[in-house]
Structure formats: structure tokens, C-alpha cells
Amino acid sequence: MFFDSWNEIFRVLVMAGLAYPVLIAAVRVSGKRTLSKMNAFDLVVTVALGSTLATILLNRQVALWEGALALGSLVTLQFVTAWASVRFRSVRRLVKAEPTLLLHEGCLLHEAMRRQRVTPDEVCQAIRAQGTGALETVHAVVLETDGSFSVIPRSQYGSGSAMDNVPQRQTRHHGAGQQPVREPGDRQGPA
Template sequence: MDWSEMFFQSWSGIIRTLIVGTMAYAFLVFSLRLSGNRTLAKLNAFDLVITVAFGSTLASILLSESVALAEGITALVLLIALQWAVATASVRSSWFARAVRSEPTLLARRGEALPGAMRRARVTREELDTVVRTEGWRSLADVDAVVLESDGSFSVVSDGHRQMAPLARERTEG
């Protein structure tokens, strides 16, 4: 192994990365603006996959000399078209929407964990408690609901009848 190649191979590679990278990035930004905000919304697992695929494709265009700019742009256009097609089909067909999207899952209600829902969502009690504490509550008993959203995030809900979150109370009193 030639150790010098680990740090520098050629100026042509650097120049290619600068030119192709700038063009690919500009094309991606233009395409995403053209396709609308929904393309990068992280509303469900499919949206997350598309976002990661954009990053991976852009990295391949930038760093792989075997991927020509035209091929990379074609891949980006394909991803945007697929995202648009899936989003459009989801809006028009409830069957298709159910097939590609997960529904939010209620994991706790009125301060009580729902073991069946937690088991199906593969969430442990310790993880549920961590989510509640992360949102500023002392315990699950202090909240009205915990929901695992379709994008994988958690929502902790309180209708205000339970005690105010300790962190929120400190912010309003301070």
C-alpha cells in the first residue's frame, strides 16, 4: 500500500469533486424546491428512507469517479419521482396509504402504560419512562398520553389537568 495515496491521489480527483459536487448539489437543491416540501418531510418510514437515499446518492456522485454526473442526476430524479408517486398514491388511495405508512400507536393513556401496544411497537417500559423524562415530566403518571408517531418520534401529551411539567413550570416561574 502506498501511504501517500491515503492522503492525496491527484489534483484531478479534487477538481472533479469540486465541479461535480457543486453541480450535483445545485441540481438536488433545485429539484427539491421544484418537487415541494413534501419530498423531505419525515412523516413516515418511507420518507426517512428517501431522505437517506438522497444523501447516499449525493455522496456517491461526489466521491465515486465511476458514477458520472448524468447517472447521479438520473438517480436523484428517480428518487424524487418515486417519492412523488408514493405520496400521490397515498393521498388518492387509503389502501395504498395503509400499505406504505404506519399509524401512530398509543403507548400510554391516563398515566398507565398499555403493555399490548408497547409489545407490538417493541418499546420497553424503561424506554417509555425515558421518553417521559426527556419531555420534562417526572413520571408516566404525570402525563395523559404517550404516542409513538408514524415517523418514529414520540409525543407526550397532557391536557393540563395533571401537574405542569416540572421543567415547564420552572421556565414560567423564572
């Protein structure tokens, strides 16, 4: 259970010494984008590369050259997909998600949050992580294509040119799917 044989230990060490440089060479040849996490597709390729490397190291039935071919194939497919998505809008739409606006001008966009399976608590957590305590001081929260949140304070919104590729559905103040934000202790209606 804890130890099979010295031969297996030696095999893993040799395979690691040979497979790791193959992986490094493949990644260097394909460019920085191969290990980026710019979107879900990139993340899947990164995880697949790690899984393939582990299989090469631990599975006796996988020869080094088979593993090298698998690593090279993944890197090549990722490179071709990234290349095509830069040049062809249809490919880009197929492999990349759009960023999603979750909060606009201090109002939560509940329909967008439902579609993306994001809770108001998660949006608030992202805002607090940026050092902001009040939703009203935030112009926008965007769920990015890599799953991270971008929080844009009102004071830093500027011209909003970075928001050009974010669909602006239902962004009218208190429009459909939105709820005005109230601080705890605020009273609704006349006092």
C-alpha cells in the same frame, strides 16, 4: 491513502458544484414533503438522496447525468407515492405506519410496547423530556409514524380529537396488557 491526485480533488469539487444545484432544483420542484421525515418512507428517501449525492461526488464511474437521473427518479418516486397516499387509503396503509398508543391514562400498554419494541424506560424518558415526573399526570403517550414520542398530559388532553387516528386498543383502565403505574415508595395492599 490520504491523497491520490489533484485531478481527483478537482473532479470532486466540480461534481459537487454541478450535482448540488441539480439536487436543490429537484427538491424545490417536488415540494417540501421530499425532505420531510413524516414517516419511515420519507426518511428512507432522504437517506437515499444523500447516499446518491455522495456516490455522484466520489465514484468516478457515475457520470453527472446518470447521477442527476438517479436523484430525479428518487424525487419523482417519492412525489408519486406521497400523492397516491393522500388520495388512496390502500396506498397510505402500504407505505405509512399507524401511530401506536403506548400509555393510556397513566397505564403502560405492555402488549403495544412489545409489538413496537419499546421499553418502559424509553416511554419514561419521553415523559421526563417533556418536563413531567409522574406517569399518572400523563393521559397518553403515542409512538408516532416517524418514530418520535408524543406525550399528552391530562391537563392538555381536551376533547382528544387529535387522538382520532390513533388505534385505541386495550385502553380500559387496568385492562389486558396494562399495568397500573406506581411511584417508588408506594405500598401495595393495606399498610
